[in-house]
Amino acid sequence: MSIVLRRSVLPHGPLLGVLFVMLLCWAGMAQAQVTAFKQAVAEAASGDADIADYYRQADYAPLWTGEGEAFRARRAALFGALAQVALHGLAEGRYDSAALMAQMRDVRSNRDLGRVEVALSRTLLAYARDVQSGLLVPSSVDSGLVREVFYRDRGETLAGFAAAAHPAGFMATLPPATPEYRALLKTKLDLEAGIARGGWGARTRTGTLKPGESGDGVIGLRNRLIAMGYMARSASPDYDATLQGAVQAFQIAHGLQPDGVAGPNTLAQINMSMQDRLKLVIVALERERWLNTDRGERHILVNLTDFSTRIVDRGEVTFETRSVIGKNTGDRRSPEFSDKMTHMVVNPSWYVPRSIVTKEYLPQLRQNPYAVGHIEITDSRGRRVNRAAIDFSQYSARNFPFSMRQPPSNRNALGLVKFMFPNKYNIYLHDTPSKSLFERDTRAFSHGCIRLADPFDFAYALLSRQTDDPKGLFHSRLNTGQETRITIEPAVPVHLIYRTAFTGEKGRMEYRRDVYGRDARIWEALERAGVALHGVQG
Numbered sequence: 001m002s003i004v005l006r007r008s009v010l011p012h013g014p015l016l017g018v019l020f021v022m023l024l025c026w027a028g029m030a031q032a033q034v035t036a037f038k039q040a041v042a043e044a045a046s047g048d049a050d051i052a053d054y055y056r057q058a059d060y061a062p063l064w065t066g067e068g069e070a071f072r073a074r075r076a077a078l079f080g081a082l083a084q085v086a087l088h089g090l091a092e093g094r095y096d097s098a099a100l101m102a103q104m105r106d107v108r109s110n111r112d113l114g115r116v117e118v119a120l121s122r123t124l125l126a127y128a129r130d131v132q133s134g135l136l137v138p139s140s141v142d143s144g145l146v147r148e149v150f151y152r153d154r155g156e157t158l159a160g161f162a163a164a165a166h167p168a169g170f171m172a173t174l175p176p177a178t179p180e181y182r183a184l185l186k187t188k189l190d191l192e193a194g195i196a197r198g199g200w201g202a203r204t205r206t207g208t209l210k211p212g213e214s215g216d217g218v219i220g221l222r223n224r225l226i227a228m229g230y231m232a233r234s235a236s237p238d239y240d241a242t243l244q245g246a247v248q249a250f251q252i253a254h255g256l257q258p259d260g261v262a263g264p265n266t267l268a269q270i271n272m273s274m275q276d277r278l279k280l281v282i283v284a285l286e287r288e289r290w291l292n293t294d295r296g297e298r299h300i301l302v303n304l305t306d307f308s309t310r311i312v313d314r315g316e317v318t319f320e321t322r323s324v325i326g327k328n329t330g331d332r333r334s335p336e337f338s339d340k341m342t343h344m345v346v347n348p349s350w351y352v353p354r355s356i357v358t359k360e361y362l363p364q365l366r367q368n369p370y371a372v373g374h375i376e377i378t379d380s381r382g383r384r385v386n387r388a389a390i391d392f393s394q395y396s397a398r399n400f401p402f403s404m405r406q407p408p409s410n411r412n413a414l415g416l417v418k419f420m421f422p423n424k425y426n427i428y429l430h431d432t433p434s435k436s437l438f439e440r441d442t443r444a445f446s447h448g449c450i451r452l453a454d455p456f457d458f459a460y461a462l463l464s465r466q467t468d469d470p471k472g473l474f475h476s477r478l479n480t481g482q483e484t485r486i487t488i489e490p491a492v493p494v495h496l497i498y499r500t501a502f503t504g505e506k507g508r509m510e511y512r513r514d515v516y517g518r519d520a521r522i523w524e525a526l527e528r529a530g531v532a533l534h535g536v537q538g
Helices: 012-045 050-058 070-083 097-103 110-133 154-163 167-172 179-197 215-229 243-253 264-270 274-291 356-367 434-439 457-464 469-479 516-528
Strands: 298-303 309-314 317-327 338-346 376-378 403-406 419-422 444-446 450-451 486-499 502-503 509-511
Touching: 012 050, 012 110, 050 110, 050 154, 070 097, 070 110, 070 167, 070 419, 097 110, 110 154, 154 167, 179 274, 179 502, 215 243, 215 264, 243 264, 243 509, 274 502, 274 509, 274 516, 309 457, 317 434, 317 457, 338 444, 338 457, 338 469, 356 403, 419 457, 457 469, 457 486, 469 486
Parallel strands: 298 486, 317 444
Antiparallel strands: 298 309, 309 317, 317 450, 338 419, 338 486, 376 403, 502 509
16 A cells, blocks of 8 residues: 655644654554564465465454454463363373463564464364364274264364354364263263272282172272272172172173173273273274264264164164174274165175185185085176186186175075175175174174174164065065165165274263274374373372
8 A cells, every 4th residue: 555645735834744744654654564464474374275365365364463352352262272172182282382372472573473373373273173073193093994084174164263253162162062072071080080089999809700709809899899880888798699780780881791700801891990991081082073073863883892783863772783893803804984875785695805715715716626615606707607617726816817606595694684885995784694603792703894683673774764664675575585675765874983982871981892902002192192191190
């Protein structure tokens, strides 16, 4: 902006003329200060396209560093949120609010002020991303964490904050608003308070403790369960009915067979420290942030550590069945991701994955061409080939030219129905003829897909929204014996998750074993990022 002066517009008289010239100087100084601020903002934001774009659109108007109550409220809201990062299991040093405060105190020029302006915006965006979508990138921690995390638009975050009438209220909307997240936060606080008080006391002995026994081991078990809240105070030294009931309640809450016997698996869980439980809760908070999106009014939730599959309608579990997941070896571990279930296949054929064909079946065929005779061998055009005419010894995993298929039958590896949410990992839910595996505590036996204990009931539940007779529809296709597809309308979101700490049906926090060791790796990554346990003494 330029100012053109003409003698005719100058005030008359020497004093007024001097005053006018002074005003012009002050105006020029003010304009220079504004220009210096804008240039500093532009320079400081130049390395971040989203921040730079926001300030360009705002004509470089300050979001934080202006005068007045609105600007003070924004600064207070940001620093108030940063003071609470440990509550969410985030790394306090990651945002370095002390250094930010020092930078604000050291402002000596408008250029300094412009740099502070951008630093505050950068800190807001870092905090918002971490508390909304997680501190870690899942795939960088474990190859099975293939979940795609949704990240909010950073420019929209800045614009939303600028438009908010109550900045602190805006900050409160950033973390996940799910009941599960709130329950995890409460459990975290409870555990931290318990750790500060000394935890659950002495661990009990290992081995096995049974109803009818007495002695120091039983007393230790009793005291531990009292401290955990599974039974009322008692002075009894005996493994009586009350203690047995407490053991069963503990077993149910930890995914163990509720036989009332404190065997090695049960005692290992009972003897876990508060610190180790707290780690699982902090990891669960991070995982909840990774899934901070609309999961669907109706959705399917497969919790791998719980070996369970549920249908959830409007936040309520309306169907549940036991599941078998991928074996904890090599490439068999079930991945974690979300997709949409579009259809089911009744009387499915099993098209054997290439990895199973070459790693498991080809070595058998080299020894005996009639091995795995219940599975057809087909050529590239899908035609069944004559095993006797093939010398399998000449083939390797690399050049084996055939496919393998198991036709529909009661013996089919997929059972009588499979549920499809087409994905690049070739993972789906299905029936199985191996029903005995569902009776075990730990059910990690498959090649990666999810087997269901009650697949027919699962099918009825899925079809109940599109027909008055879901059972009749399903069995009309099943009874043909032919491979048939039934479209699921509308498609249902499917979420394969892995939670070792989660809220049970009665609102109590439940825990599961870290089957694949993934949560241990997540905790290690969080620690490297600066996350620490609070309440831990010494």
